[in-house]
Amino acid sequence: xxxxxxxxxxxxxxxxxxxxxxxxxxxxxxxxxxxxxxxxxxxxxxxxxxxxxxxxxxxxxxxxxxxxxxxxxxxxxxxxxxxxxxxxxxxxxxxxxxxxxxxxxxxxxxxxxxxxxxxxxxxxxxxxxxxxxxxxxxxxxxxxxxxxxxxxxxxxxxxxxxxxxxxxxxxxxxxxxxxxxxxxxxxxxxxxxxxxxxxxxxxxxxxxxxxxxxxxxxxxxxxxxxxxxxxxxxxxxxxxxxxxxxxxxxxxxxxxxxxxxxxxxxxxxxxxxxxxxxxxxxxxxxxxxxxxxxxxxxxxxxxxxxxxxxxxxxxxxxxxxxxxxxxxxxxxxxxxxxxxxxxxxxxxxxxxxxxxxxxxxxxxxxxxxxxxxxxxxxxxxxxxxxxxxxxxxxxxxxxxxxxxxxxxxxxxxxxxxxxxxxxxxxxxxxxxxxxxxxxxxxxxxxxxxxxxxxxxxxxxxxxxxxxxxxxxxxxxxxxxxxxxxxxxxxxx
Numbered sequence: 001x002x003x004x005x006x007x008x009x010x011x012x013x014x015x016x017x018x019x020x021x022x023x024x025x026x027x028x029x030x031x032x033x034x035x036x037x038x039x040x041x042x043x044x045x046x047x048x049x050x051x052x053x054x055x056x057x058x059x060x061x062x063x064x065x066x067x068x069x070x071x072x073x074x075x076x077x078x079x080x081x082x083x084x085x086x087x088x089x090x091x092x093x094x095x096x097x098x099x100x101x102x103x104x105x106x107x108x109x110x111x112x113x114x115x116x117x118x119x120x121x122x123x124x125x126x127x128x129x130x131x132x133x134x135x136x137x138x139x140x141x142x143x144x145x146x147x148x149x150x151x152x153x154x155x156x157x158x159x160x161x162x163x164x165x166x167x168x169x170x171x172x173x174x175x176x177x178x179x180x181x182x183x184x185x186x187x188x189x190x191x192x193x194x195x196x197x198x199x200x201x202x203x204x205x206x207x208x209x210x211x212x213x214x215x216x217x218x219x220x221x222x223x224x225x226x227x228x229x230x231x232x233x234x235x236x237x238x239x240x241x242x243x244x245x246x247x248x249x250x251x252x253x254x255x256x257x258x259x260x261x262x263x264x265x266x267x268x269x270x271x272x273x274x275x276x277x278x279x280x281x282x283x284x285x286x287x288x289x290x291x292x293x294x295x296x297x298x299x300x301x302x303x304x305x306x307x308x309x310x311x312x313x314x315x316x317x318x319x320x321x322x323x324x325x326x327x328x329x330x331x332x333x334x335x336x337x338x339x340x341x342x343x344x345x346x347x348x349x350x351x352x353x354x355x356x357x358x359x360x361x362x363x364x365x366x367x368x369x370x371x372x373x374x375x376x377x378x379x380x381x382x383x384x385x386x387x388x389x390x391x392x393x394x395x396x397x398x399x400x401x402x403x404x405x406x407x408x409x410x411x412x413x414x415x416x417x418x419x420x421x422x423x424x425x426x427x428x429x430x431x432x433x434x435x436x437x438x439x440x441x442x443x444x445x446x447x448x449x450x451x452x453x454x455x456x457x458x459x460x461x462x463x464x465x466x467x468x469x470x471x472x473x474x475x476x477x478x479x480x481x482x483x484x485x486x487x488x489x490x491x492x
Contacts, residue, residue, distance in 0.1 A: 009473075
């Protein structure tokens with residue numbers, strides 16, 4: 001039996017899956033016969049934690065099969081931790097090839113490469129096609145040299161072979177090769193199935209053979225990872241009993257109405273309707289400048305289509321001495337702020353660890369007295385040779401003075417920098433699954449994206465889905481920041 005659960009935004013896809021998990025446990029299904037597979041390690045752990053809250057008699061060991069598909073492949077193929085490609089390895093091969101290469105580290109299989117050459121290689125592999133076939137699509141910059149691409153691919157494979165290393169795609173390919181080793185399940189649950197890539201769907205085909213029941217949960221309208229090789233059509237076309245969740249516990253009526261405008265533009269989708277959150281009207285307002293918003297109170301999620309625009313918004317917020325967070329962390333220099341706190345501790349007569357003292361000396365005009373502090377574990381203000389009346393922003397002369405002013409101003413404004421920020425700035429892709437009371441959606445787009453959309457109906461659909469995801473992050477108020485030049489922004 002296969003059931004396919006369509007869950008529009010906020011309708012509780014994961015909750016529904018966990019309800020089914022609980023029902024199987026109550027029926028007596030052994031825990032080791034239940035497989036729950038999520039798209040990322042974070043999502044798998046969150047599902048596991050939520051299940052443990054429901055079933056307090058269970059432990060994490062009982063839910064060992066709550067994992068990612070890559071983790072399933074890793075354990076099925078008996079790989080060792082030492083054999084898996086790590087960020088340091090990507091950096092190493094990048095240096096060898098004179099390319100900047102990083103990986104996402106989230107077990108999604110969608111590696112975040114800064115090199116178009118590696119993007120082509122990775123996308124070809126998750127799609128299960130040759131590098132040449134992917135190169136010949138109309139997606140890539142024509143400045144890319146095919147001979148160079150082949151050279152990079154050969155060297156990347158040789159690097160892995162010499163060091164006996166495997167990447168995420170290798171894990172799945174190896175799993176499919178030794179699929180008979182895959183354990184059998186009574187029931188398998190797969191969340192966010194619309195984001196599975198073709199090679200992950202091959203894993204699904206193996207699980208179909210190894211499982212009595214399968215539950216697929218997803219939403220084709222939120223399929224925004226085609227850029228990384230995800231195949232939403234496989235999710236749409238998989239034969240199964242279909243269930244549509246029809247009541248959102250997040251999206252207010254006003255936001256739903258504007259989101260329906262976007263849905264009407266998506267050509268390839270399953271027709272489905274859902275109700276907005278009961279009794280919640282919400283608000284949608286168009287604005288033309290961030291300055292029109294009062295960001296000094298309440299929680300905010302600011303969403304952009306691109307990393308470039310995200311960084312511009314962050315710079316603007318920092319110029320206005322606003323405290324925020326983004327994918328890189330909190331908006332201030334954490335090392336500097338930690339040293340400030342330790343300095344304040346010293347001025348109050350306290351002592352700090354020698355390791356913290358080393359950090360402080362990076363900002364002082366004096367050199368670190370290695371010999372004097374050699375046998376000390378803790379340091380006082382007297383040891384440093386300063387007075388309790390010395391203020392940090394006056395003595396931290398080697399610190400970035402703009403950063404000092406930024407932190408000083410935020411503290412004067414009453415910001416609690418040790419606490420989480422009220423404001424988050426994110427790309428729409430990075431915020432998928434997130435939500436907030438107040439959402440600002442920045443409509444600015446790039447020429448490259450606009451041009452690629454014009455070339456493909458599939459890309460057009462995906463672009464609409466991206467904006468649909470952005471709109472539906474709002475739990476109450478949606479502020480749509482229009483582009484100064486309408487042709488440069490998404491029309492909404």
